[in-house]
Amino acid sequence: MSVKAPSVLRLLHQHKQKTSISATISNVLSSMDPERAKKTKRSPRASVSPSTSPFKQMPRIPAISSAAFKDLQNHSKLTACQLAVLSRVALDRESVFYTGGAGTGKSFLLSEIIHQLKTSKSLTSPECVAVTAPTGIAAVNVQGCTLHSFVGAGLFGSKSVDAIVRHISVKNKKALERWRSVEVLVIDEVSMVSGDTFDKLEAVARRLRGSHLPFGGIQLIVTGDFFQLPPIQQDKQAKFAFEAASWAACFQRNTFTLKEIFRQKDEQLIRVLNEIRLGQASKETISFIKSLSRPISGAVIEPTKLFATRNQVHAANLERLDNIREQEHVYNAYDHGIEPYYVDKLSQCCLAPEELVLKPGAQVMLLKNLKGVKGALNERPAEKNWRTDNIAFANGSIGVVVKCLADEVVVDFFDSASLRPGLRKHRVRVRREEWSILDADGSRLATRTQIPLMLSYALSIHKSQGQSLPCVSVDLQRVFEMGQAYVALSRATCLEGLQVLNFDASKVRADKRAVHFYESLL
Numbered sequence: 321m322s323v324k325a326p327s328v329l330r331l332l333h334q335h336k337q338k339t340s341i342s343a344t345i346s347n348v349l350s351s352m353d354p355e356r357a358k359k360t361k362r363s364p365r366a367s368v369s370p371s372t373s374p375f376k377q378m379p380r381i382p383a384i385s386s387a388a389f390k391d392l393q394n395h396s397k398l399t400a401c402q403l404a405v406l407s408r409v410a411l412d413r414e415s416v417f418y419t420g421g422a423g424t425g426k427s428f429l430l431s432e433i434i435h436q437l438k439t440s441k442s443l444t445s446p447e448c449v450a451v452t453a454p455t456g457i458a459a460v461n462v463q464g465c466t467l468h469s470f471v472g473a474g475l476f477g478s479k480s481v482d483a484i485v486r487h488i489s490v491k492n493k494k495a496l497e498r499w500r501s502v503e504v505l506v507i508d509e510v511s512m513v514s515g516d517t518f519d520k521l522e523a524v525a526r527r528l529r530g531s532h533l534p535f536g537g538i539q540l541i542v543t544g545d546f547f548q549l550p551p552i553q554q555d556k557q558a559k560f561a562f563e564a565a566s567w568a569a570c571f572q573r574n575t576f577t578l579k580e581i582f583r584q585k586d587e588q589l590i591r592v593l594n595e596i597r598l599g600q601a602s603k604e605t606i607s608f609i610k611s612l613s614r615p616i617s618g619a620v621i622e623p624t625k626l627f628a629t630r631n632q633v634h635a636a637n638l639e640r641l642d643n644i645r646e647q648e649h650v651y652n653a654y655d656h657g658i659e660p661y662y663v664d665k666l667s668q669c670c671l672a673p674e675e676l677v678l679k680p681g682a683q684v685m686l687l688k689n690l691k692g693v694k695g696a697l698n699e700r701p702a703e704k705n706w707r708t709d710n711i712a713f714a715n716g717s718i719g720v721v722v723k724c725l726a727d728e729v730v731v732d733f734f735d736s737a738s739l740r741p742g743l744r745k746h747r748v749r750v751r752r753e754e755w756s757i758l759d760a761d762g763s764r765l766a767t768r769t770q771i772p773l774m775l776s777y778a779l780s781i782h783k784s785q786g787q788s789l790p791c792v793s794v795d796l797q798r799v800f801e802m803g804q805a806y807v808a809l810s811r812a813t814c815l816e817g818l819q820v821l822n823f824d825a826s827k828v829r830a831d832k833r834a835v836h837f838y839e840s841l842l
């Protein structure tokens with residue numbers, strides 16, 4: 321697929337078109353603004369705060385040159401569809417929503433997009449790219465901040481648009497400045513953002529920026545899969561973000577669906593997962609999944625058990641560790657933050673535990689990408705021969721603890737997602753790493769320093785979102801949310817490494833609204 325960079329003239333022409341279209345859109349958007357709709361009919365302009373000059377949408381300059389884009393086409397792993405999204409974002413500089421099933425490379429593409437935008441000289445500064453996600457864990461995964469933190473109006477769920485705007489304008493000048501200077505807003509895991517929240521933020525953006533353009537002219541990069549975890553709201557009938565009144569105006573023609581699945585290679589597993597995603601398991605699929613209740617055989621690692629609740633996870637990890645007859649070592653996290661509140665928040669969303677209890681022989685999962693670590697490539701290296709190799713291990717790699725030292729842990733990591741004996745192991749010294757919750761300006765609110773390992777015997781389905789697991793046992797007994805079974809099952813990378821317990825057809829549920837939305841994209 322060839323993609324041309326828009327010339328400046330074309331951009332200006334597009335801009336003229338956009339400004340005339342934007343007048344129409346702005347009327348529609350104004351009528352969607354929950355507060356404004358209640359008020360008497362006024363011209364949309366009249367509602368712009370007199371203290372702010374009307375924000376003008378400048379033609380957006382490409383974030384990368386067409387030569388740099390060609391280079392990516394030729395040398396990166398990105399597929400044609402992933403490149404099409406990148407082109408719309410970085411060359412055309414338009415707002416984009418892209419989606420796709422589990423393992424289609426949404427996060428992979430997002431990190432490339434963020435990298436290109438943050439290193440672009442066309443944007444005022446890297447801070448003008450705000451990277452957000454609706455939950456703490458998703459925010460830490462994407463090295464961004466939570467949407468709440470970006471907004472700067474505390475827990476705004478029950479507040480009106482007026483109240484949020486007032487709060488930011490009067491009490492949070494830093495947030496006001498941020499809303500006015502941000503050029504790109506990234507929202508990952510949008511399936512967990514409710515439609516009401518999306519509409520509120522859209523209206524807040526227009527009000528604070530004094531602009532009639534959708535989202536006040538901020539370029540949006542929004543991604544997620546509406547068949548995965550649903551909006552976080554007590555209300556069972558919370559609207560999805562795609563049901564927001566302002567959604568269509570924000571993305572217009574820019575919705576992309578990634579179809580190629582990378583996490584799994586097995587055609588049968590891919591077909592089964594696609595059916596479960598849509599909540600449409602056929603008889604054949606149901607009996608196939610039931611046949612997966614057999615134990616996983618021949619694997620050199622123990623399966624990671626996925627549970628719906630945290631208590632089940634904690635109990636399973638402790639029980640398994642107790643069975644190892646070795647001395648235990650405790651690694652306490654070093655936590656600090658500007659307020660205890662943020663330290664608590666970090667503790668809730670960080671996969672690295674506050675107290676990491678390990679024993680030689682314990683099976684662990686790596687919680688950071690490690691690059692160029694000190695290690696050795698042979699299976700049983702003499703430890704005096706440590707050398708710095710260019711060994712890279714991905715977040716999610718599974719290994720076995722060899723030795724627990726004072727402030728580091730020696731681990732044998734397996735070098736493949738396959739599970740058969742005879743795998744090469746890489747012995748690596750794992751040292752402390754950092755996790756932070758950031759505020760929207762990128763400064764640290766709280767930081768945890770811990771050995772980037774956790775016991776890999778059990779994990780909660782919520783915390784497994786985004787992970788790839790080569791050997792996994794999914795217990796669906798206490799699954800309670802739509803999409804939860806799909807999230808759990810789609811972590812598996814291969815059939816021989818997947819066991820499914822307590823499955824029945826009623827666990828396969830997809831929200832009808834999501835089904836209709838995806839049908840409308842076909």
Ligand SMILES: Nc1ncnc2c1ncn2[C@@H]1O[C@H](COP(=O)(O)OP(=O)(O)OP(=O)(O)O)[C@@H](O)[C@H]1O
Nearest residue numbers: 397398399421422423424425426427428582583786
């Ligand atoms: N173009 C690509 N070429 C090769 N590998 C890719 C490509 N895109 C993604 N991958 C790999 O596929 C795997 C799944 O990708 P990723 O985690 O980005 O999927 P996802 O859509 O975000 O999944 P989920 O919705 O489950 O979080 C990762 O190991 C990633 O490195």
